[in-house]
Amino acid sequence: xxxxLERINCPDDVKWLSRAELxxxxxxxxxxxxxGVSETGGHLASSLGTVELTVALHRVFxxxxxxxxxxVGHQTYVHKLLTGRREQFCSLRQYRGLSGFPDRNESPHDAxxxxxxxxxxxxxxxxxxxxxxxxxxxxxxxxxxxxxxxCGMAYEGLNHAxxxxxxxxxxxxxxxxxxxxxxxxLARRVHEARTxxxxxLAKEQTRRLLSRLPGGxxxxxxxxxxxxxxxxxxxxxxxxxxxxxxxxxxVDGHNIADLEKALVRARNQHKPVILHVLTTKGKGYQPAEExxxxxxxxxxxxxxxxxxxxxxxxFAQTVRRLMMDNPRLVVISAAMVEGNSLSPLVQEFPxxxxxxxxxxxxxxxxxxxxxxxxxxxxxxxxxTFLQRSFDQMLHDVCLPDLPVxxxxxxxGIVGDDGKTHQGVFDLSYLSLMPNMxxxxxxxxxxxxxxxxxxxxxEHPIAIRYPRGRATGAMRAGExxxxxxxxxxxxxxxxxxxxxxxxSTVLPCLKAAQELATRGIDAMVVNARFAKPLDADLILxxxxxxxxxxxxxxxxxxxxxxxxxxxxxxxxxASDVRVKRLGIPDEFVTHGRQDLLxxxxxxxxxxxxxxxADFLAVIGRRRAENTAIEPGGRQKQ
Numbered sequence: 001x002x003x004x005l006e007r008i009n010c011p012d013d014v015k016w017l018s019r020a021e022l023x024x025x026x027x028x029x030x031x032x033x034x035x036g037v038s039e040t041g042g043h044l045a046s047s048l049g050t051v052e053l054t055v056a057l058h059r060v061f062x063x064x065x066x067x068x069x070x071x072v073g074h075q076t077y078v079h080k081l082l083t084g085r086r087e088q089f090c091s092l093r094q095y096r097g098l099s100g101f102p103d104r105n106e107s108p109h110d111a112x113x114x115x116x117x118x119x120x121x122x123x124x125x126x127x128x129x130x131x132x133x134x135x136x137x138x139x140x141x142x143x144x145x146x147x148x149x150x151c152g153m154a155y156e157g158l159n160h161a162x163x164x165x166x167x168x169x170x171x172x173x174x175x176x177x178x179x180x181x182x183x184x185x186l187a188r189r190v191h192e193a194r195t196x197x198x199x200x201l202a203k204e205q206t207r208r209l210l211s212r213l214p215g216g217x218x219x220x221x222x223x224x225x226x227x228x229x230x231x232x233x234x235x236x237x238x239x240x241x242x243x244x245x246x247x248x249x250x251v252d253g254h255n256i257a258d259l260e261k262a263l264v265r266a267r268n269q270h271k272p273v274i275l276h277v278l279t280t281k282g283k284g285y286q287p288a289e290e291x292x293x294x295x296x297x298x299x300x301x302x303x304x305x306x307x308x309x310x311x312x313x314x315f316a317q318t319v320r321r322l323m324m325d326n327p328r329l330v331v332i333s334a335a336m337v338e339g340n341s342l343s344p345l346v347q348e349f350p351x352x353x354x355x356x357x358x359x360x361x362x363x364x365x366x367x368x369x370x371x372x373x374x375x376x377x378x379x380x381x382x383x384t385f386l387q388r389s390f391d392q393m394l395h396d397v398c399l400p401d402l403p404v405x406x407x408x409x410x411x412g413i414v415g416d417d418g419k420t421h422q423g424v425f426d427l428s429y430l431s432l433m434p435n436m437x438x439x440x441x442x443x444x445x446x447x448x449x450x451x452x453x454x455x456x457x458e459h460p461i462a463i464r465y466p467r468g469r470a471t472g473a474m475r476a477g478e479x480x481x482x483x484x485x486x487x488x489x490x491x492x493x494x495x496x497x498x499x500x501x502x503s504t505v506l507p508c509l510k511a512a513q514e515l516a517t518r519g520i521d522a523m524v525v526n527a528r529f530a531k532p533l534d535a536d537l538i539l540x541x542x543x544x545x546x547x548x549x550x551x552x553x554x555x556x557x558x559x560x561x562x563x564x565x566x567x568x569x570x571x572x573a574s575d576v577r578v579k580r581l582g583i584p585d586e587f588v589t590h591g592r593q594d595l596l597x598x599x600x601x602x603x604x605x606x607x608x609x610x611x612a613d614f615l616a617v618i619g620r621r622r623a624e625n626t627a628i629e630p631g632g633r634q635k636q
Contacts, residue, residue, distance in 0.1 A: 004024045004025045004028055004133055005018070005025060005028040005087075008082055010082075011062070011109070013056040013151070014055060014555070019191070026055060029078050032089065033047055033048055033420045034285055036090060036092060037092070039090070040092045040094060041297075042077065042280070042298060043074035043075065043077070044288060045281045045285075045295040046074050046286075047074070047077040047078060048281070048285055049253075050075045050253075051078050051283065053171070054076075054078040054079050054082065055078070055082070056259035057263065057420055059256075059260055061141060062265040062430075064111070066141065067124065068111055069526050070114060070117065070120065070143050070244045071118065071121075071139060071143060071187060072115065072116065072117045074100065074297075076101070076102050077089075077092070078195045085098060093590050094590070094592075095589065095629055098420060099113055100517070101115045101415055101418065110591040112124075112127075115383075115417070115420020116209065117151050118154040120142040120144045120157075121142050121158055121394055122153060122156075123142070124606065125140075125160060125166070129166060138203075139267055141169045142169070142171065144170060145174075146172060146174045147176065147357070150357025150359050151359060152359060156379075159160055161243075161272045162242070163244060165244060165271050166591070168272045169244070169266045169269075170272065171275045172274055172277065175278075187323060223497065235631070239378045241502075244271075244516065245271075245274045246271060246272070247273075247526035247632060248262060248265060248266055248273060248276065249277065250277065250278045251276065253277040253279035254283060281296075289519055292621065296338075302526070309444070310361075310467075311467070311470050314381070314470055315450065315465065316340060316341035316344070316345060318448045319345065319451065320344075320348070322451065326455065326583065328374065329352070329375075330352045330353070330376070331354070331361045332366060332367055332376070332377055332378070332380065333355045333380050334358060334385060336381065336409075342380065354570070360385050361385060361392050363381065364379060364389040364396060364404070367379045368392070368396040371402040372402065376405065378405045379406050379407065380407045380409065381408065381409070382423065383411040383464060384420065384421045386426065393469055395459070398433045398435045398460050401458075401459055401462075401575065404460050405451075405454045405461055406460070406462040406584055408462055408463065408464040408465070409465065410466070411418075411426055411466055411503075411552030411553070412421040412464070412467075413593050415467065415589050415591065415593040415596065417592070419587040419589060420590075422588040424465070426556060427440075427464070427501075427552060428559045430531075431449035431528075431552040431558070431560065431563060432615075433460075435459050435460055436461070437457060437459055437460065437531060437532070438462050438464075439462070440463070440464045440465065440502025440504035442503075443470065443506065447465050449480045450482060453481050453484070454556045465502070466503040485531070485533070486537070487528040488537075491522070491526045494521050494543070495520050495545065496545050496546075496548065496550065496611060497525055497545045497547070497609065498511065498546060498549045499550045499551065500551045501527040501551075501552055502524075504551040504552060504602060506608075507551070507603055507607055508551055508604075509524050511607035512608075514584055515608050516560070518610065520611070520615065522611065523541055523542050527532075527560065530560045530563060533564065533567055538564060538566070539573065541630065546577065547576070547614070547618065548578050549576065549607070549610065550574060550581065551602065552582045553580070553582070553597075555582060555584075555585070556580055556585070560582035562580075577613075577618055581601055581602060581610055582600075583600060
């Protein structure tokens with residue numbers, strides 16, 4: 001017998017279901033989420049927590065005419081299933097399949113392309129203003145989680161929306177708060193009273209009466225403050241009211257009937273509204289409810305053969321070792337303590353590990369303040385999220401030349417999370433900053449040494465390292481201080497020089513081994529530093545081979561290869577033939593890391609093939625040049 005979900009091909013199909021069918025639909029949605037995400041990987045707990053909320057939204061509002069903007073967007077799998085993408089759900093986060101986040105290019109129901117936190121209110125406000133300016137009547141809804149309220153940008157949007165007083169619904173999906181039945185019942189009664197029409201009429205009549213009495217304005221102000229004080233004791237509404245929003249809630253986020261009533265009331269307001277919805281992350285799947293952090297994001301099924309630790313784990317283990325030896329060392333994370341494998345350190349160093357929430361800008365300037373007082377801050381942030389603090393790095397750290405260490409996890413191609421998460425821009429945006437040192441280890445052994453080296457660097461330094469398992473080169477011996485701005489030759493050769501940096505060095509070495517089977521003797525250089533460049537090493541390799549292939553997991557524009565070209569030009573080495581491999585001028589889609597590296601020719605076979613083609617082209621051009629007589633006539 002066909003399930004209820006099989007009858008849902010667009011949001012309108014949800015509107016005609018009975019209450020009993022809605023319960024069945026939610027059960028089927030959770031079953032499909034658990035089965036699908038277990039295969040493809042993805043954000044399971046957050047999507048399980050918003051099943052009823054998503055169903056209620058599509059029953060009350062008319063997408064895509066009404067705009068629903070999801071903050072981050074990692075909780076939108078049910079939204080995808082209800083908006084005509086059920087048959088494609090098995091392709092979630094797979095190459096050429098569904099994105100793990102909302103994407104305007106994927107569906108008209110995805111009102112805004114997201115992936116980073118804190119953007120929903122600003123984007124939704126822009127859509128609401130467009131509606132007002134064009135004289136339209138549709139609704140605009142922003143769905144933001146309580147974790148995203150740590151973003152300064154969210155408050156900027158809320159402040160502006162309250163000031164403009166335009167019609168906008170902001171749903172606060174709160175899965176980090178529990179509320180007792182007594183307080184919940186009282187809050188519900190106050191909420192019902194405050195949003196009914198009779199209450200609003202009585203409030204207006206009281207205002208008019210007091211305005212006619214001597215001293216009435218003062219009396220009205222006193223009454224208002226008493227009323228607001230009483231509300232502040234009962235419900236967490238004061239902050240929203242002060243921002244210019246009508247507060248509604250809290251509402252049980254797993255009761256569709258209650259959600260629909262609240263959404264209809266919010267829709268009937270003519271000013272900004274905050275609807276406070278209480279949900280349980282991982283709802284309906286006991287393992288996820290008991291450990292929502294573990295089930296926040298799942299990786300696709302692996303064969304279990306990887307024995308090496310991840311780069312994140314190596315980073316955390318090394319930081320622990322350094323913190324034990326240096327009491328001035330502190331670590332700052334922007335809501336990524338788990339992702340950076342720092343959780344065990346929080347227990348061991350509770351006063352030296354700071355999780356600032358999703359506040360990358362604050363994290364960087366906080367580190368700058370610590371550095372001014374002689375402490376050594378490590379800012380541990382994913383490459384894609386560090387972009388958000390560009391001005392703070394440039395202005396607050398690099399301008400005063402403060403010794404802040406940036407540990408950039410998930411640099412390069414990250415895979416399944418796709419366009420919004422690929423860390424392929426950092427070599428470019430960091431290298432343009434004066435005083436900034438930029439480096440990348442070829443393996444976890446070198447990551448440990450670079451972290452140790454960074455402690456004695458009196459300048460800002462950024463260390464980028466990739467997502468995933470390391471190479472198995474980790475050691476337990478003494479850490480080594482590496483010479484600043486110096487690389488190394490890892491393989492000698494005479495036919496051409498392959499220059500890699502970071503995660504591309506070992507594939508370059510494997511490519512050289514493959515080229516050797518074709519009779520090509522390739523030198524391999526581990527640049528190690530993108531800034532400052534090891535000019536002596538690179539120029540020497542260029543002069544000895546005359547041909548150079550530069551490989552980076554970064555955009556070609558303004559990246560490592562561009563810096564090498566600039567170095568060669570300034571040194572007058574214009575006769576050196578150069579080919580650059582990296583990411584072209586485009587956003588990298590979602591897909592497995594190995595697949596994407598293969599597509600961009602950044603794996604060993606791809607690098608070897610590009611090198612061989614490069615030499616073949618040079619050989620053909622030389623042959624063509626020798627076939628031309630001095631007068632320009634072709635030889636017969």
